[in-house]
Amino acid sequence: MGFWRKGSFRAFPRIGALAVALGALGVSAWAQQFEARRSIYVEAGGSLDNNGSASTAVLGLSLPMQQKLWGGRIGMAWNFYLGGWDGDAREGQRKYYAQIGVVPMFRYHFNDGSSPWFVEGGIGASYMHKTYQVGDKRFGTRWNFSDHLGVGRVFGDQHEQELGLYVKHVSNAGFKKPNPGETFLELRYAHAF
Template sequence: MRGFAPTVRIGMMALAALAAGYSGAASAEPQSVSVYVEAGQSAKSDGRDTTVGTIGLRIPTPATFWGGSVSLAVDAYLSQWKTDAFANNETRFTQVGLVPMFRYRPDAGQSPWFVEGGIGVSYLDGTYHRGNQAFGSRWNFSDHLGVGRSFGADRRQELGVYLKHVSNAGLEGPNPGETFYQLRYSYRF
């Protein structure tokens, strides 16, 4: 719990900065729902592999900041983790998550390139082990950071690379965490 209070303070300051830049202006970001698929692998150095496949739904919000350069959407997703067998012999885990994502586009929101990030919550259906340590909780925070490019007619398609970290922020021990590198393709309806 020691590291939790500074994290909350930093989060509150970030939200206050975003609120200060909020405008009701129309967003350059499309305002319709999109679906996405992701595939990736853990960033472990201990020789054990965990792969992940994800299907998700992105729900845009009307919130825009700084003249439409920053927008907000919510990602709801379902992931399947597959890992080498550990002491508990479980090899597959299902993760459900919900993450608010802030997206920045250069050129006042007109660029096809974007950077985005968010912190949300997720739940694993089993006790995941990383090396000799088990996650202390099935409920975890899910931190996402990505860069990508929109393309095609009306920017309906996107391709991005994401770094995702899943851990409980030290709320329950042990907290080994897991980090994934993922490739995302999305299509907006």
Template sequence: MKKSPAPAFLRPVVLTFCGLLLLPGPASAEAARPWWQPTSAFVQAGAAEHANAAVLGLTWDWSWRRDLGWGRFTGYWEVSFGRWASDAGGSSAHAWVTQVGITPVLRLYPGGGDTGWFGELGIGANLLLPIYRSDDKRFSTTFNFGDHLAVGRRFGERGAHEVTLRLQHFSNAGIKEPNPGEDFLQLRYGYRF
């Protein structure tokens, strides 16, 4: 049986993701910080139509940044570990899913600098074990993309605190059907070391 080619909309997503992977790794501005040491940690809670999620994670800042007349672009790597609870099986039973992900994230600080308001976007790879299901949705793969848009604010001494509101979508981008996807609204608190 002949395989059909990947959907046309998937090519830009894959090219964008591969381009992000070519960006430099963790920041080397702090010579005392080893490359493997994270720059921040976060906790995150989210809700979808029929599921809730709790996520912990670490981030590694990039040394890459671009200052434009209207703002500063920078980024980071995010590694996350989460648990989802869905309403699969009715109100008395819950399906638990473990999420493990890695995501390159681009961040924009309007007006420049590394503190204050920011916007960000990311597209990453996630494993959902076992396959996610709820009363009305069933994913077909354990591998899924997680893309997000977010707005947040960095504040406090050294800009050590962050609060972010995120909209995140998980799906397999048409690798296999069914592919209903799931959308989470998430609130995140991050602390920079």
């Protein structure tokens, strides 16, 4: 049993809620300093499970919105993505899975919004074209929650580029067994347009 499969990730929704709460603080300065823009992004990563049996690649679109809430401005972006997973089915064989998802992401910039560094998080939904099964790990459903938490930096002359490191956890939150979940560490590059 890997570290993540022993239930240590049960706190992930609480971490996501904390990221949302942090996003609510200081975002009015961020909206003035770092205007949210549409962007496309690519991600690639591998499973954090001890056997490292799965990997993922993602192409996504981020559509930002500015909302007035609690007397301030909240920076939020809808992330729509199409991903591919692959993993060890049996010795010498691979299985491939297509995933589609949508996640509302909340972002917090440091130093009253003037820092290029940010943290962001969100919880959304995803659907896989077939039920995921890699080795002894099998999902109970094709529909799953997709929890994201990341840290990154905006750069470029027009602040048009981003680089971030994200942890993504996919599971059905116990609605149907089995529910082992899969957790990936991913590197993301985004470019605004």
